[in-house]
Amino acid sequence: MASNTQTEAESLVGEETVEGVGTVERTWSSAILGGLAGGLVFGVLLQTMGMMPAIASLYGMESVVVGWTAHLFHSVVFALVFAAAVVRTDYRDAELGPITALGAGYGVVLWFVAAAIAMPLWMGALGMDAPAIPNLDASSLVGHVLYGVVLGAVFAVARRR
Numbered sequence: 001m002a003s004n005t006q007t008e009a010e011s012l013v014g015e016e017t018v019e020g021v022g023t024v025e026r027t028w029s030s031a032i033l034g035g036l037a038g039g040l041v042f043g044v045l046l047q048t049m050g051m052m053p054a055i056a057s058l059y060g061m062e063s064v065v066v067g068w069t070a071h072l073f074h075s076v077v078f079a080l081v082f083a084a085a086v087v088r089t090d091y092r093d094a095e096l097g098p099i100t101a102l103g104a105g106y107g108v109v110l111w112f113v114a115a116a117i118a119m120p121l122w123m124g125a126l127g128m129d130a131p132a133i134p135n136l137d138a139s140s141l142v143g144h145v146l147y148g149v150v151l152g153a154v155f156a157v158a159r160r161r
Contacts, residue, residue: 026159027083034155035079038103038147039072045143046071058122078114079151082106086155096156103152104145111144 046052052067059070082103091098116134123130131137 026161027087028080030155030158031079031083032076033158034082034103034151034153035076036072037154038079038149038151039075041150042075042143042147043068043071045139045146049139057128058119058126060126074114075147075151078106078110079155082148082151083155094156096153099156100149100152103148103150103155105148106151107145107148108141110148111141115140115144 043052046055046067047064052064052071053062054067055070056063056066059066085106086092086099086102091102094102112134116136120130120133120135
């Protein structure tokens, strides 16, 4: 009888582990999908403003393709940070609206930290003409909030699938 109980317990642990792994994989894949979606939407705005070569210049190049590649890479990395933060809060099981709102707020934080402070510092470190710190550009704020809204919405929907 004891071996039966032990086998059942091991089976339950195994199922929970597999389910847990699936949840983790779904979280990361949803974050990547949300980051790419938000990055594409924000990237179109950046492209219309002629900013992709400036992003590439952070890596010593001026190619639009390199700008897009770097921008989408950053978008995914920031999305993974967003997902890691969300799943560690009471919002981990929240619906579309709250996660989308969190995404919008995250976009504001990214704008201030990454675009208003880090990017000018990075440009200055490379010897480029850098804007003043903080660089509180309104169009950049709009793009980052747009990124966050799309990231949050896609993340919430994809994670529920």
